[in-house]
Amino acid sequence: MHYILDEEGQPKKELDPVKWSEWFSIADRHIKKTYIPNDSDEMIVVSTVFLGIDHNFFGGHPILYETMVFSGPLDEAQYRWDSRDNAEAGHEIIVQNVLDAIKCSN
Numbered sequence: 001m002h003y004i005l006d007e008e009g010q011p012k013k014e015l016d017p018v019k020w021s022e023w024f025s026i027a028d029r030h031i032k033k034t035y036i037p038n039d040s041d042e043m044i045v046v047s048t049v050f051l052g053i054d055h056n057f058f059g060g061h062p063i064l065y066e067t068m069v070f071s072g073p074l075d076e077a078q079y080r081w082d083s084r085d086n087a088e089a090g091h092e093i094i095v096q097n098v099l100d101a102i103k104c105s106n
Helices: 016-028 084-105
Strands: 004-007 011-015 030-037 043-050 065-070 077-080
Touching: 004 016, 011 030, 043 084, 065 084, 077 084
Parallel strands: none
Antiparallel strands: 004 011, 030 043, 043 065, 065 077
C-alpha cells in the first residue's frame, strides 16, 4: 500500500500509483537527520525518513518510517516505525545508542 504525507505531515493512503510516484519523486521525506562527528574523521549520520510504502508485510499497523545509521560503530543499523511520533522518539534513542557505542569504543 502506498502512502503520502498530507499538509500536516501525516500519512494518508494514495491509491493512484501515478499520483503517488509524482509525490514521491519531489517530496522531502526526511523526518530527522543527525550528524555525529567521530574520532576517525568520519561523520556518522542517523537519518529517519518516511518510506511511502507500508513495510509491514504481516498485517497490523503500517510500518511507514525508517531510521538508518550510516558509518561508525552501528553502520547500516536499521529500525522501522509505525508512527511519526515513534519514529521521532526512536531517532533520538538511536542517536544516543551511537554516542554510547562511540564512547565504549574509545
